[in-house]
Amino acid sequence: MLAKADYFKPIDPSLQNAEFIAVAPRGFWRDVWDRFKVNKRALIGLIVLAVIVLAAVIGPVLSPYPYDGMGTEINAKMSLKHWFGTDALGRDLFTRSLYGVRISLLVGFLTTFINMVVGVIYGGIAGYVGGKTDMIMMRIVDVIYAIPSLLYVILLMLIFGSNVGSIMLGMCISGWIGTSRMMRTQVIALKEREFVLAAYTEGASARRILLRHMLTNALSPLLVQATMAIPQAIFQEAFLSFIGMGISAPQASLGTLAQDARMYMTVYPHQMFCPVSIICIIIFALNFISEGLSEALDPTRRH
Amino acid sequence: MVKYIIKRLAMGIVTLFFLVTVTFFLTRLMPGSPFETDNISPAILASLEEHYGLDKPVEEQYVLYLRELLQGSLGISYKKSNVSVNDLIKDGFPVTLKLGLISFGIALVVGTVIGVWMSVTKSEAVRGWLLAGSTVFISIPGFVLAIVLMLVFGSELKVLPVIFDGSFASYILPVTALAVYPIAEVSRLVHSSYDDAMNQDYVTMARAKGISKKRVMFLHVLKNALLPLITVSGPMLAFQITGSFVVESIFTIPGIGKEFVNSVNNRDYTVIMGLTIFVGAIIILANLLSDIICAMVDPRIKLGKS
Numbered sequence: 001m002l003a004k005a006d007y008f009k010p011i012d013p014s015l016q017n018a019e020f021i022a023v024a025p026r027g028f029w030r031d032v033w034d035r036f037k038v039n040k041r042a043l044i045g046l047i048v049l050a051v052i053v054l055a056a057v058i059g060p061v062l063s064p065y066p067y068d069g070m071g072t073e074i075n076a077k078m079s080l081k082h083w084f085g086t087d088a089l090g091r092d093l094f095t096r097s098l099y100g101v102r103i104s105l106l107v108g109f110l111t112t113f114i115n116m117v118v119g120v121i122y123g124g125i126a127g128y129v130g131g132k133t134d135m136i137m138m139r140i141v142d143v144i145y146a147i148p149s150l151l152y153v154i155l156l157m158l159i160f161g162s163n164v165g166s167i168m169l170g171m172c173i174s175g176w177i178g179t180s181r182m183m184r185t186q187v188i189a190l191k192e193r194e195f196v197l198a199a200y201t202e203g204a205s206a207r208r209i210l211l212r213h214m215l216t217n218a219l220s221p222l223l224v225q226a227t228m229a230i231p232q233a234i235f236q237e238a239f240l241s242f243i244g245m246g247i248s249a250p251q252a253s254l255g256t257l258a259q260d261a262r263m264y265m266t267v268y269p270h271q272m273f274c275p276v277s278i279i280c281i282i283i284f285a286l287n288f289i290s291e292g293l294s295e296a297l298d299p300t301r302r303h
Numbered sequence: 304m305v306k307y308i309i310k311r312l313a314m315g316i317v318t319l320f321f322l323v324t325v326t327f328f329l330t331r332l333m334p335g336s337p338f339e340t341d342n343i344s345p346a347i348l349a350s351l352e353e354h355y356g357l358d359k360p361v362e363e364q365y366v367l368y369l370r371e372l373l374q375g376s377l378g379i380s381y382k383k384s385n386v387s388v389n390d391l392i393k394d395g396f397p398v399t400l401k402l403g404l405i406s407f408g409i410a411l412v413v414g415t416v417i418g419v420w421m422s423v424t425k426s427e428a429v430r431g432w433l434l435a436g437s438t439v440f441i442s443i444p445g446f447v448l449a450i451v452l453m454l455v456f457g458s459e460l461k462v463l464p465v466i467f468d469g470s471f472a473s474y475i476l477p478v479t480a481l482a483v484y485p486i487a488e489v490s491r492l493v494h495s496s497y498d499d500a501m502n503q504d505y506v507t508m509a510r511a512k513g514i515s516k517k518r519v520m521f522l523h524v525l526k527n528a529l530l531p532l533i534t535v536s537g538p539m540l541a542f543q544i545t546g547s548f549v550v551e552s553i554f555t556i557p558g559i560g561k562e563f564v565n566s567v568n569n570r571d572y573t574v575i576m577g578l579t580i581f582v583g584a585i586i587i588l589a590n591l592l593s594d595i596i597c598a599m600v601d602p603r604i605k606l607g608k609s
Contacts, residue, residue: 041435139314142314142318143314143317143318143321144321146315146318146322146583146586146587146590147318147321147322147325147583147586147587148541148544148545148582148583148586150545150548151326151579151582151583154567154575154579155325155326155329155330155575155579156329158330158333158567158570158575159329159332159333231442235444238444238446239444239445239446239549242444242446242549243446243548243549243552243564243567244564244567244568245567258446258447258450262450265450265454266454266458269454272450276447276450279444279447280442280443280444280447283442283443283444284438284439284442287438287441287442288438291438
């Protein structure tokens with residue numbers, strides 16, 4: 001049978017687009033955001049955190065009182081003039097609390113960020129190189145991790161004095177280890193995948209494979225871990241300041257404010273109540289965000 | 304198995320050595336002589352430094368310290384020359400240990416019950432409230448909880464003593480303050496591992512064989528769901544000990560946590576060093592035990608490899 005020209009006819013032009021996708025392509029992060037925002041608790045957490053961050057950034061500028069300015073009104077009650085009242089030296093507690101929030105957030109976010117960077121690099125190298133190097137690197141990690149970070153922080157505080165820097169340094173000594181272990185496991189699993197092999201055969205450098213191909217794939221669990229590490233760091237700073245080893249006067253973190261109020265706790269409970277509830281609210285918000293984010297990033301793992 | 308235990312023991316010893324070395328040299332880096340604040344003449348200062356061996360070169364001091372440590376002596380307080388760190392530990396540690404173990408035990412039991420409840424309940428509302436509750440309780444710092452408990456039950460309602468005297472009633476507040484955070488943590492952990500275990504094939508298998516749902520739920524599933532608890536109990540115990548620092552100083556409990564906070568405030572370097580090493584050693588030991596138990600209980604863990 002011979003094919004004749006009239007056996008064929010041009011295809012209907014409307015069918016040429018059979019593979020056209022009517023919905024605009026959606027990126028991964030767009031999906032994550034859509035899943036995140038249906039979670040009411042997580043969304044409320046995000047809004048509360050945003051308000052607190054905003055207040056901490058612009059609040060002190062608008063406040064009529066400096067954080068270390070002493071006034072004649074001492075131990076004032078909560079009023080319109082002094083929203084949280086004043087302390088034993090007549091300092092406005094609302095302004096001091098806002099500064100405290102700044103320090104807490106700085107400690108929480110900056111230490112977590114540093115720890116993530118260090119952990120990703122260390123764990124990435126250990127997992128990628130493998131073999132003896134990996135073994136030695138991981139044994140070092142085991143040794144450092146076995147000692148609770150609080151002990152490092154206390155020792156460093158005694159050497160470098162009570163300031164934000166030594167607290168953060170202390171928390172960074174062992175804080176990156178969780179991240180490095182997670183990154184290592186991820187890298188070892190990803191090493192076997194085809195896209196990494198493809199990148200390798202195309203001559204991509206180890207750095208490019210690690211940062212471009214592996215880090216992007218390991219990002220979800222790392223992010224979830226980071227959102228859990230931030231409240232931990234804030235916790236620890238408040239705790240240290242509370243037992244008298246944190247930020248020293250006239251600077252104040254929320255923990256220091258609580259410590260100052262401890263002496264007059266039964267007489268002026270609001271001096272304790274205000275900074276302490278702010279700490280709790282910040283940590284609530286962060287924990288809810290963390291929960292929502294882990295669900296949004298990995299919808300198969302409901303928790 | 305034996306090889307694994309030996310390996311882990313060796314790691315523990317290396318870690319302990321690292322801890323001692325780091326603590327020793329960091330303490331030597333601390334500014335000023337520990338006696339400077341006492342307003343004393345240079346001659347007395349010199350003789351004091353000689354008495355404590357501070358006039359010798361650092362390496363020699365280090366070797367001396369290690370030798371004393373091997374003989375079980377953690378040194379003598381700089382501030383109170385008749386008190387040794389060993390005495391402080393002998394007096395304080397039983398109290399801290401008792402408090403820690405009670406709250407730890409309560410946390411394990413209550414946390415497991417709540418965690419299983421979260422998993423097996425059919426009511427979404429109950430699950431939601433329990434989950435929200437556990438999030439609330441891991442968001443409250445230990446010292447805040449301790450203070451709130453003290454204010455409410457001690458100062459306002461006056462039903463429980465606020466100062467620790469060893470009686471049963473005086474244990475209630477500190478134990479509660481210490482147990483709440485681990486309860487929340489354990490319940491979340493048990494909840495998620497219980498859910499994972501429920502979806503395993505052996506559950507379907509057991510049900511298909513006609514074993515009752517209750518028996519499967521509380522025997523087969525629970526046994527597997529509790530495995531991760533062993534892994535976290537080492538680090539959790541560490542948390543309990545450091546948590547006791549603040550709870551002990553709030554409720555004036557004469558344990559090592561309170562001694563530690565005092566020594567830091569007094570800059571009593573030998574005590575800081577001694578207690579740091581002691582606390583660190585306890586935690587290393589706890590981690591070691593939880594790793595070994597875990598490897599014994601769970602054959603899936605590849606021995607010798609982490």
